[in-house]
Amino acid sequence: xxxxxxxxxxxxxxxxxxxxxxxxxxxxxxxxxxxxxxxxxxxxxxxxxxxxxxxxxxxxxxxxxxxxxxxxxxxxxxxxxxxxxxxxxxxxxxxxxxxxxxxxxxxxxxxxxxxxxxxxxxxxxxxxxxxxxxxxxxxxxxxxxxxxxxxxxx
Numbered sequence: 296x297x298x299x300x301x302x303x304x305x306x307x308x309x310x311x312x313x314x315x316x317x318x319x320x321x322x323x324x325x326x327x328x329x330x331x332x333x334x335x336x337x338x339x340x341x342x343x344x345x346x347x348x349x350x351x352x353x354x355x356x357x358x359x360x361x362x363x364x365x366x367x368x369x370x371x372x373x374x375x376x377x378x379x380x381x382x383x384x385x386x387x388x389x390x391x392x393x394x395x396x397x398x399x400x401x402x403x404x405x406x407x408x409x410x411x412x413x414x415x416x417x418x419x420x421x422x423x424x425x426x427x428x429x430x431x432x433x434x435x436x437x438x439x440x441x442x443x444x445x446x447x448x449x
Contacts, residue, residue, distance in 0.1 A: 296349075296351055296352075298349055298384065302349055303384055306346065306350070306385055307385035309337075309342065309346070311388075311389050311391045312391070314335040314392065315332075315333070315435075316332075316395050316399060317331065317332045317333075317431070318399055318402075318424075318427055318431050319428060329425070329427075330375075331375055331378050332371065332373050332378070333353075333371070333372040333373075333382070334369050334370070335370045336367050336370075337367065337368060338366065338367050343355045347370060350370075350372075352372065353371055353372040355368060356371060379400070383400065394434055395435070398431055399427065401427075402423065406420070
């Protein structure tokens with residue numbers, strides 16, 4: 296992913312205003328796991344196509360809306376390493392979603408330091424992942440004013 300400083304700023308602004316970072320508990324064949332996702336959803340396909348072109352990965356989907364509502368287009372990313380790369384690039388410019396991103400990146404930094412095989416995840420890590428999911432969910436419900444009160448930008 297090679298972006299100019301201006302393109303990084305544009306992507307960060309799009310994500311801060313129209314994006315979503317998610318971290319969710321899922322289950323496959325009875326085995327629970329957590330996964331992350333990024334979305335930027337807009338009514339102008341040219342923007343999601345631009346993101347796809349500049350970032351170089353992800354998926355653009357068309358979301359049909361009820362009669363009288365505009366069709367929306369969503370750029371989505373579900374690969375952990377790709378999500379991390381995007382978030383680390385745009386993080387310095389985020390305001391609204393900065394704390395959500397910090398929580399997720401902090402989890403991944405902790406996981407990097409753990410020496411666990413691919414088939415072993417201890418109970419403490421599972422608990423930390425669930426706490427991360429809960430925290431991100433809670434942060435989404437807080438008002439912008441609450442988040443802004445803790446920011447240096449007013």
